[in-house]
Amino acid sequence: MAHSTPPPSSSCPPLHLLTPKPEPPDPISDLSQIPTPIQNADPRLLLVPHKCNSSSDEIVDPIISEYLRLAKLYSSVVSPGGKDQNALALVDPSEPKKKKARGNGLVRVSNLSPADQIQNRVKIRQVRITYESLRCFYVLQNLINPNPVCVNLLGVKPRNRADLKASLQMRKAGFYVYNDPSQRIVGAVPGVNIGDVFFYRAELMVLGVHNQIQGGIGFAPANMVPEGEPIATSIVASGGYQDDLELGDDIIMYTGSGGRVKNQPHVSSDQSLERGNLALERSMNYGVEVRVVRGVTLQRYPLFRIYVYDGLYRVVECQHNRGKSGCLVYLFKLLRIKGQEESGTLSVRFAREIKAKLAEQTIPAGYICADISGGIETVPVPFFNDIDKEEYPLEFEYVKTPDYPLPPVIKALKACRCEEQCQVGCECVGKNNFEPAYDSTGILLRGRPIVYECGDTCSCPTSCPNRVTQRGMKLQLEVFRSKDNIWGVRSLDIIQAGSFICEFSGDVVLREEVGAGGDQNQNQVLIDPQSFFQRWSEWGDVSEVFPDAEPKKDPLLQHKPAYLLDVSRRRNVACYISHSSSPNVFVQFVLHAHDDVKYPRMMIFAMENIPPLRELSLDYGVMS
Numbered sequence: 132m133a134h135s136t137p138p139p140s141s142s143c144p145p146l147h148l149l150t151p152k153p154e155p156p157d158p159i160s161d162l163s164q165i166p167t168p169i170q171n172a173d174p175r176l177l178l179v180p181h182k183c184n185s186s187s188d189e190i191v192d193p194i195i196s197e198y199l200r201l202a203k204l205y206s207s208v209v210s211p212g213g214k215d216q217n218a219l220a221l222v223d224p225s226e227p228k229k230k231k232a233r234g235n236g237l238v239r240v241s242n243l244s245p246a247d248q249i250q251n252r253v254k255i256r257q258v259r260i261t262y263e264s265l266r267c268f269y270v271l272q273n274l275i276n277p278n279p280v281c282v283n284l285l286g287v288k289p290r291n292r293a294d295l296k297a298s299l300q301m302r303k304a305g306f307y308v309y310n311d312p313s314q315r316i317v318g319a320v321p322g323v324n325i326g327d328v329f330f331y332r333a334e335l336m337v338l339g340v341h342n343q344i345q346g347g348i349g350f351a352p353a354n355m356v357p358e359g360e361p362i363a364t365s366i367v368a369s370g371g372y373q374d375d376l377e378l379g380d381d382i383i384m385y386t387g388s389g390g391r392v393k394n395q396p397h398v399s400s401d402q403s404l405e406r407g408n409l410a411l412e413r414s415m416n417y418g419v420e421v422r423v424v425r426g427v428t429l430q431r432y433p434l435f436r437i438y439v440y441d442g443l444y445r446v447v448e449c450q451h452n453r454g455k456s457g458c459l460v461y462l463f464k465l466l467r468i469k470g471q472e473e474s475g476t477l478s479v480r481f482a483r484e485i486k487a488k489l490a491e492q493t494i495p496a497g498y499i500c501a502d503i504s505g506g507i508e509t510v511p512v513p514f515f516n517d518i519d520k521e522e523y524p525l526e527f528e529y530v531k532t533p534d535y536p537l538p539p540v541i542k543a544l545k546a547c548r549c550e551e552q553c554q555v556g557c558e559c560v561g562k563n564n565f566e567p568a569y570d571s572t573g574i575l576l577r578g579r580p581i582v583y584e585c586g587d588t589c590s591c592p593t594s595c596p597n598r599v600t601q602r603g604m605k606l607q608l609e610v611f612r613s614k615d616n617i618w619g620v621r622s623l624d625i626i627q628a629g630s631f632i633c634e635f636s637g638d639v640v641l642r643e644e645v646g647a648g649g650d651q652n653q654n655q656v657l658i659d660p661q662s663f664f665q666r667w668s669e670w671g672d673v674s675e676v677f678p679d680a681e682p683k684k685d686p687l688l689q690h691k692p693a694y695l696l697d698v699s700r701r702r703n704v705a706c707y708i709s710h711s712s713s714p715n716v717f718v719q720f721v722l723h724a725h726d727d728v729k730y731p732r733m734m735i736f737a738m739e740n741i742p743p744l745r746e747l748s749l750d751y752g753v754m755s
Contacts, residue, residue: 236314236355237362240321248321253713255322255338258308259739262297262337263628264671267576268680269293274567274576275555295344298333304676309339315351315364318420318443326475328625328740329424329438332367340440341365341424348388348407349422361410362419363446366465369426369436380467380477383423383444386454387411387461401459404451408461415446420468425476429625430483431605437625439475439742443468475742482623482743486607489513503610504529504703509603512704516612524610524618530701531603533639535694535730545726546588553597559585560597562726573599574629575719575736577671580690582734584723599631600721600734606632608747610707618707619746626741629670632716635733636703637696645695656699658706660692660733664752666717670738692720693729705735711748715739718749 243251270293301307309316320339335341342349342365349365356362368383386398387408402408414421420443426436448464467474488495489511497517503524504512508531514524547559553567554560560567562583569575573596575582585597593602607623626632635658645657674681698706708716717738720731741747 237317237351237357238314239317241318243321251322252324253322255308256713256739258301258306258337259334260628260669261306261673261675262301262334263739264577264669265297265300265673265676266293266331267570267574267629267671268673269296270570270574271566271576274570294331294333298331298337298344300676301337306676307337307339313355315342315349315355315362317351317362317364318422320422323440325440325442325472326478326742326745327440328427328475328742329440330627330740332438335367335424335438340422341367343367346388346407347385348411350407350410358417360413361406362417363407363410363414363421365422365424366411367424367426367438369438380474382467383465385411385463385465387463398454398456398458398460402461404461411446411463412449412461415449415463418445420445421465423465423467427476427479427625431624439479441467441475442471478742478744479625486623489607500525504531507531508704510605510607513607513609514611515609518612518614518616521612524707527698528701530636530638530703532634533636533696533732535639535725536641547585547591549585549589549591549595551591552595553585553591557597559583559589567596569596569599571596573605573631574627575599575631575670576629578667578669578717578719578736580667581720581722581728581731583726584721586723586725598723600634600732601723604633606630608633608704610704613746617709620704620708621744621746622741623743625743626737628737628739630737632735632737632747633703633705635696635705635718635735636701637698637706638701639730640695640697642693642695655697658696658698658733660694660696660718660720660731662752663718663733664750666714666738666750667719667736670717670719670736690728692731696733705733708735708747708749710751712750714748714750715741715745716747716749 273291273293302310308322309320316339323338323340329335329340332341332344336344347367347369348363350361350363353359353361366385368385387402388406389400389402389408404412411421413419423441423444424438425441427439429435429437444465444467446463447466450462450464451459452462454460454462485495489498489501492501494501498513498515499522500514502508502511503514507529512529514522516522545558547553547557549557549559555565555567563579567576568579568582568584584599584601585591585595589595591597606626608620609623611619611621613619622632637658640655640657715738716735719734719736721734722728722731735749
């Protein structure tokens, strides 16, 4: 761990304070890894039909000429028919031809400079944090008022899903990233990286990745396309149909839409070539790339599905055959375009394989130690280094939690008398401004100067939602050596925004002893809780959407921690997290064994959804 030495003083010996390590490269900041964008000087999409070939993207001019000749001949005898914009009808030669105005709603963003790509990434990350904060805001409102009395005209309570309400509110407030209803983005969405994970489909709509809240095929209707035909822009491949099939990491057999009863995998009636199915077939004909989002089942919650952006694919084949149910279905073969970053679902699968091997006491290649905590943590902490033979993390004694000063320095925490779990009105919840700090799954609903949890003398069990950090680590973190020869931390699990990750730990040193030149040596490496940038204030902040919801000044902000952590001899996994000015995790102060605000615990929570094997980063502020 890098550290600096302040100039010597006559009053105290020189000390080493923790200096932030170089921030890990964001997937978009490593400019050498940015795939070459599809060149198109005109932002409008020019559709040129061609036959897809996985080995070559060249277009044969004679074929195009023949197609255009036939298309012209075909258009002279057919026209749009009925209310269905995709239906065709014969033209009466005696009637004059009607010219229908066609939109130009397809946009491909390309030729972005490196600075523009980084700026778009920052914008996307901020919108995602706002969405998650707004979703947590609605979850919190539901917990405070669990039984709303409002009903619709039919006397039925409305759906109360926080993810949908957050998406709707962001659209009303103009926070959709690409909010022009007359346009559809073709190709990559600027700022969205391959491998990004999403826990709710509504968020895909907020970012413009997929424009259907339930439908699996996102497309631009015919009136948006100059050629007058619908074009598919994205699909969500989540295995919803029994005929869906993955033929490898880069090949998908995708079942068309329609003919299925809601929430049932089997098709009960024949599918037709219309809407999304027609759009996919037309995308194949024109060679238009399609964004693919894949559904992945969480290991911790088998019934819950998340979504991983997998990159751009091309539709290379369309079949109309009898499916497993006996009905006619459309099957589309999609092939991943080469030259992109590694598939996001491949990273998820690889991380799961590593976890399985470690659970079987098998050490995979590159791993130096299966658990640097020696069994202290609830989840093993492996150590990976395939760069060199350095074993620096093994030189320290692993300590799970810090030992804080004993009474009378600290006052005992007043206990609650809840028998099952703390509810609104409980004494412990009251300390958090009478708001639950977490939801039922342990997600932190809002950042605070200090979060109060139930203590040892409270009557509620360890499963109480107000004891999240006391249950220890649930995510499998690993310390690794990066290509930049610095130490870092990453997870083998998918991390949801707002999740508890781990605690900062080391030896507690009183600030007054350090300032007075006490019995400290020059080899100390100190972490100052006061120096962390207050990123907790951004988590749960919905003031941009609701200006009246700006947080009030909390008197707890006036209190400063009275200690530092010395990690020169004893430490834990948190001490290897790198610094970043755009972090994906943050420090939240928590109290549970006492209520002395001078000795809060430093807990680390996720600022955003973090895919497996993506490095964790903190904003250390100024360590001085």
